[in-house]
Amino acid sequence: MFIQQLANGVMLGSTYALVAIGYTLVFGVLRLLHLAHGEVFMVGAFAGLQVVLWWHFGPFVALIAGLVVAALLGMVLEVVAFRPIRKRGNSHLAPIVSTIGAGLVLQEVMTKVFGAEQTPFPSDLGKIAYDLGFIHVTGSQVFILAVAIVSMAVLHFFVTYTRYGMAMRAASENLQVAAILGVNVDNVVLVTFAVASALGGIAGVLVGLNFNAISPYMGLEMGIKGMAVMLIGGLGSIYGAMVGGLILGIVEVLSVAYLASSLRDAFAFGLMILILIVRPRGLFQVGIRAER
C-alpha cells in the first residue's frame, strides 16, 4: 500500500512540477512573478477538452491543442501584461497586479463560456488498468508520467543545447548584459513565455485526463501550489522545480493517506516554510549573480 501511495504522489507531483517549471522559467529570465500562469494552465486544459469533445480526438491531439493554445496565450500575456510595464521601468509590483488582472479576466471569460461547474474529461485511457500486484496503475497514469518525463527531457535539451536555450540562460544571468552582447531580449522573453505556458498547457490537459475535473477555478489552487514548488526547488531553477514538484506531491498524498485530508495543504505549505527556513534559496541553489 505504501508503494501505491508513493505512486499516487508521483502522479500528482509530476503535474505540479510541470506547472512550477512555467513559473520558474519566467522568474528565472525576468525576475518577475507571472501570476496568471495558473489561468494559462486552466485555459490549456479547456483547449484540450474542446478538441476531445468537438472532434473526438484522442489524448495526444488534446495534448497538442493544450500546448499550442497555452503557448499562444502566454505570448499574448507577455505582450499585453508584461512588456509595456517592463519597458517603463523596474517595478516589481506592477507586473504582479497586471498579471492578477489578466488571470481574473481569463477566469471570468471561461466561466461565461463554459459555466462555473466542473466538466468531466472523457477519455478511455483511465479504463485501461495494469494490476501488478503491489501496484495498480491506469493507462492515463502511464501516459501522464511518460508525457511529464518527455516534456522535462525536451526542456532540458532545449535549454542546454539550442541557440534560444542558451540565449535564455544568458538572459537569466543578466538581461542588460545579454542585450549588450547582441541577444534579442524581446524575442527571448517571448520564447520563454511560450515554452513556460506550453508546459502549463500540457499540465492542464494531464490534470484533466487523470483527475477528470476541469473548471475555470482550477488554475487558482494549482497556481499557488506551483509557486510553493518554485520556492521549494529554488527560484529560477528548472531542476529544482522538477524535484520540488515530486516532493510536494508525495508529501501531500502521504499526509492524506496516513493523517487526514484537512491537513493536505497544511503539510504542503509547512514543508515550504521549513525549506525556506533551513535553505532560504530552496533545494537547488541558482548562481549567486542571478540573485539580484
Added chain:
Amino acid sequence: MLRLKTTLLVGAIALAGAPIPAMADVTIGVLIPSSGKGASYGQQQQNAINMFMDKYADIGGKAGKMKLVIYDTRGENTEAINLTRKLIDSDNVVAIVGPQFSAEAEVAFPLAVRGQTTMITPMAAKAGIAAANRPWAFRFALTTGNVYGPLLDVWLKKNAAKPIKKVVILMDGKDAVSSFDGKTVFPQILKQKGLEVLDTISFQTGDIDYSAQITRAKGLNPDGIVVSALYNEAAHAVAEARKQGMKQPIVAGVGINDPRFIQIAGSAAEGVMTGSDFFAEDPKPAVAAWVADYDKRYRQKPSNAAGEIYDTLYLMRECIKKTGIDGKDVKGDRVKLRDCWTGMKDVEAPLMGKTSMDNNGDGVRIPTMLEVKGDKFVVAQ
C-alpha cells in the same frame, strides 16, 4: 416610500387571492423565497401552489374554501421573522406552511411556538430544527437519517448474495451536511444494522486528487463503500475507486442526486444507490401524471421543492377536513391543527405516499430508492 410599500402589500395580498379572510374560510399562511437567494425554489413552489389551488382549494362542508396568504421571504432570516409575526398576529392564519430554508426555519419556529400556531416547513433539511421547537413546529421533508435507514436496508438486501459486514465511509469533511451525515448519521444507522465501520476517510470540497484516500480504503478491504458528499466530490471519489479496481457495491448520501454525478463519474457511477424524497422520473402513475401536468404548464421538470410544498399543502387540507375546523375560532383551530399534525399516521400524500410524523416533528415515510442505470437514475427494484 410608504405609499409604495402599501401598494406592494396590497399587490401581494391580491396575488394570494385573499384580501381579507372571509368568514367561514380557512386561511393558511405560506412563506416561500420567490426572489433573492433560492428564487428558483420559490418560483417552482409558486407553480406547485397554483396547481394545488386549482385542484383542491374547495374543501367543502363547514370549512368552505381554503385560502392562502403567500409572502416572499427572499430567503432572508429577518424577512422570515417579520412575515411570520405578521401571519400570526395580523393575518390570523390557522397554520403556516414554510419557511423553506433551515436558517429561516430556525428563527421562525420559536415565533410559532410563542404565537401557538402550527408551522410546518416543507423542505428545510437541517437535523433537529423541528425537535427544538415542539410542539408547534413540524417538517414534511425526510431528514437524511429518515432516508438512510430504509436506503441501507434495500442496499443490504440487494447485496445479500455477498453479504456486506464491513464498510468504509468516504465523506466530504468541508461540506456541513455531508460531514454531519458521514460522521454521525451513517455510523449510527450502520451500527444499528450490525455493520462495522472500518474507517471514515475524508476529502475536502474542491479536491481533485482522491488517489490517497481510495488507496487507503482499498487497503482495508471492505465489503461495501458508503459515500457522503455532494455530486462533484462524490463522483470523483466513486470514479477513483473504480479506477483503482475497487469493485465493492457503493451507496451514497442524498447529495449525489443530480445528473452531474453521472456525467462526471461516467461508467463508474453504474449501480451506485441513493435515496430521495421526491423523484420526478418516478414511474408511479400519480407522480408521472403530476410531473406531466407541471411540465405542460411551466415547460420544466419540477424539483423536490415543488413536490414537497404540494404534498404539505395537501396534508394540511386533510387535517382541516379531519378536524372539521371552519376558521371562526382561530385560537381553537390552531390547537386542533397542531394535534392533527402531531398524531399524523400513514396519511396518503398524493406524490410521496403514506406520511407519518415522528416524536421530533419530522416526517416519516418510505423514500424512493434510486440506482444509477446507464446514464440516469432509475427507481431501484
